Amino acid sequence: MGLKRDVSLSTGLRYRGPAGYLTFILHRIGGVGMGIFIAMHILASFVGGRFGGAINGIYENWAFQIFIFFCVLFHAINGLRITILDLFPKLLDYLPEAIWIEWAVFIPLFGLSVFVILKTALGG
Amino acid sequence: MEITVKIFRYNPEKDQRGNYVTYKVEADENDRVLDVLEYIKGKVDGALAFRRSCAHGVCGSDAVRINGRNMLACKTLVRDVGSSITVEPILGLPIKKDLIVDMEPFFDNYKKMLPYFINESPLPENGRERLQSPEERARFDETTKCILCACCTTSCPSYWASGEYYGPAAIVSAHRFIFDSRDEAADQRLQILAETDGIARCHTAYNCTVACPREIKVTKAIGEVKMAMMTGKLD
Amino acid sequence: MANVHQFDVVVVGAGGAGLMAGLYASRNAKTAVISKLYPTRSHTGAAQGGISAALGNYEEDKPEWHMYDTVKGSDYLGDQDAIEFMTNEAINAVLELEHMGLPFDRTPDGRISQRPFGGHTNNETGKPVRRAAHAADRTGHMILQTLYQQCLKNKVNFFDEYQVLDFIMINGKAAGVVAVELSTGELHTIHAKSVIFATGGHGRIFEVTSNAYAYTGDGAAILLRHGIPLEDMEFFQFHPTGIYKLGILITEGVRGEGGILINGKGERFMPKYAPSVKDLASRDVVSRAIYTEIKEGRGVDGKNYVYLDVRPESVNRFAAMDGRTNPDGSPYNITGEQVLAKLPDIIDFCRVYLGVDPITQMMPIQPTAHYTMGGIPTNKYGEVVVDDKGTVVPGLYAAGECACVSVHGANRLGTNSLLDIVVFGKYAGLRAAEYAKQADFEKLPADAEAVARSAFEALRNGSGKENVFDISNELKKAMFEDVGIYRNEKDMAAALEKVRELQKRFKNVGVKDTGKIFNTELLNAWELGNLLEIAEVIAMSALNRKESRGGHSREDYPERDDKNWLKHTLIAKKNGKLEINYKSVSITKHQPKARVY
């Protein structure tokens, strides 16, 4: 008897943590997203022809570009933060600050890129 | 002042699933949340079940989620959380009744760490204490404070994702022995932590450090164990 | 009876005493340790200051001095044979803990660090001596953790979150216990040859207390119901420095590190009451001093509290006035960081519960109900002794705060309790295993669980008008006010009356939760029953003792009376009525004399 162990994504996201959970989830989405993208891309280029072209067509789409750029940029910036803190545990005391810095770097960069992508996509 | 307390209720003998019940009670801003729970249990609904013992944050019985964050009910004052309080069981362990969760999986993980002093070398000949300098002693002071309350482990997203992960509390216990200059089994503990459900599952989410009521720098302790694994240095 | 388990030795309680007993018993016999809390949550974990032993790591010290201090601290009521045994064992006990890995603080040359504590002195100079071995201000926590860890290492069998409800006694011998598994509500019979009680104290009888919710005197009450007497129950220690209103303990270690008590007028008052050791006098003396200050209108803002000051400026100023020095002879001087390093938990408590930072502000404190000197009478091997002749109950043992050896007599010295639990826990464990080796299992009666079951049924079926919470609050208030630090005939008689009235009302208590799984309401009600029973015992014993001694101070009999009262109280329940008897005090080396600090 009793309720089984169960932590849904939404329950987890409701937890008031210091943003570590959010970065963990986004890092994961970014990593998996990139993995799938690269696999798709390699496969498409390998098969070539109409089928390959169709797949490559998906990521010419601006929405997909924004998504994949998000994956790449976030995963890269967050990954650098993780790597640095992991290799110098003393810095772990400043992890919340590191996450703030990370967002401060990420948001303008990503915003700018989205702007560029949209401008190109909308034919500007 | 009057405060509103929303509590997760679940009676295994009646309910299929839990629900939230809201109570309005009088409380002083210097009351502990535990005092509020005691009052509700005493005067409103005796069936309300939660664990507690020491009432001042040293036994680790009453880890609960208050307003969405793991805390000890006895170490949280009403003035710190405001007049509208939500109390829920900690996440990631099966719920037995109301705020009581099954602690067995948590203690099982703890026990995997060989959480006891191991030194098979002969004792000093004069029968006195093994010597240890104040600096060597200070090296692991932080992690000796752990009261096994589970606030950290049940706040860890990696533990939410997989209950197989040994969890921060277990690693904190391992840290306490790995860096004790008198202990001789650091290698065994590091081997265990190098397993699939071991230390690599920590993604430095930091929830554990924020949740720890003993203010142990849990993430840092885990980081130090990771570095010990990488470099072999135990000082 | 579905759930019957068989062990040679069963230990009830997993605090320091229970774990030590379990550890030693399990080396020679099949042993189980039962605890209503997870072992690491036992109240031993709350102990802060230290564990005493004449290690002499900083300065000269001897077990004989330790013995004399303890005898004097006990106001000559302690049994000197047992005290001598304990203080001689102390050094090895502490070293053994170190060998088990306990992380004591260290001296610069790597040995176990020690600090001064109330009542512990160099017998030649009369000055405080550093005798309390410590691990920051969480010595008890480290003892509890270390012992639990060693038990895990030695694969001791644990029954965690099982609450013992009854003791099984057959033909005058111990035969086991009955316990309820909290997570299922099932009753279990644990059939054993030896039973060791180590259930801790009963401070929850008082309103302001440093004790845990779990301190409800279960062990003592269960044995009382089986006709086993309780010893010296009138002696309850009030610790001088509890956090105002909450009762959370501020360790004596604060004064050991140089903290001083200040009254509402800003004066240091302890030199008036204990000219030689001042703030480090023994606990009963300091508690009474604070109480007197408050009564004479020198509390802070006319309220019932005073200040404890550990701000470095004050500490250094008063240390200079007292001529206090470091071990190397240089003047004593501390900084804010050192205070923080030595007393981190205390500082944390003050910040969390009071919003006060002890490094820059003074802490408001008041005496708090702290320690049970009395309890289940035992000899120095933990065997339960029922009369003055030394008759033991075969197979029954007790150790720790629930037992009365008696090494603490009328007043316990700080740090002697942690020593008590490791020394007597160990011997109780050894003896119990030894006894089990040569004894046979008694045959269990047909329904061993009957008493426990009917106690639960009675509570479940009570008429339901009375409320557990209210009765328990009324009890605590009455006991704290009328059987507290200062006592007199009239107040205590009123309290006894009140307790009996509450006992009657308790019969009609209502338990609404009818479930089995974690029915904490039912268990709390059962525990209240124990508290009520113990409260009556305390009030009766206290009314009966017409003198002042140690923790028992009567306004109507302010003097110690060695002629009539140098004896232990034994109080037992016969046919539902309490009966008082006496037991003589063992006096070997130190004849009673006036007790001045």
Added chain:
Amino acid sequence: MTKKSRTLSLKQRGLMNFEAIMWLFTRLSALGMYALILFALTGALVMGARNNMNFADVMRWAFMPNVSHVQSTDLASTDTWATPLWKLTASALLLLATAHGVHGLVVVADDYITGERGRRYVRLLSILLMTAMSLIGLWLIWTS
């Protein structure tokens, strides 16, 4: 009191376990990829990308310095972009990324597949996936 230093050998410290090695590899490969990406980026700028390519093209090249990624740009000639140096850089990046990425997927899978056997299959599958992707990727790089 003298302090004695304690150091554990490679085997003793658990570093020979798969998980520990991969933990370290994940960080080192992350740093490695950063270095290669920065190298490719500087290379592109040196080779005059500022005038002839837009932001997206530069990014594409930086993350995978393969000549096929710049063929659709306004570059006059792609000869300097197709030297063995870039092919080697691209190959290194590809190998690091697939190893890093596939192991990342294993880490994610381990959260949900906790049985002994299930985990063995995941690892087997991941090795196959990794080799296949690496081989195809290499083939693409060296034939374009």
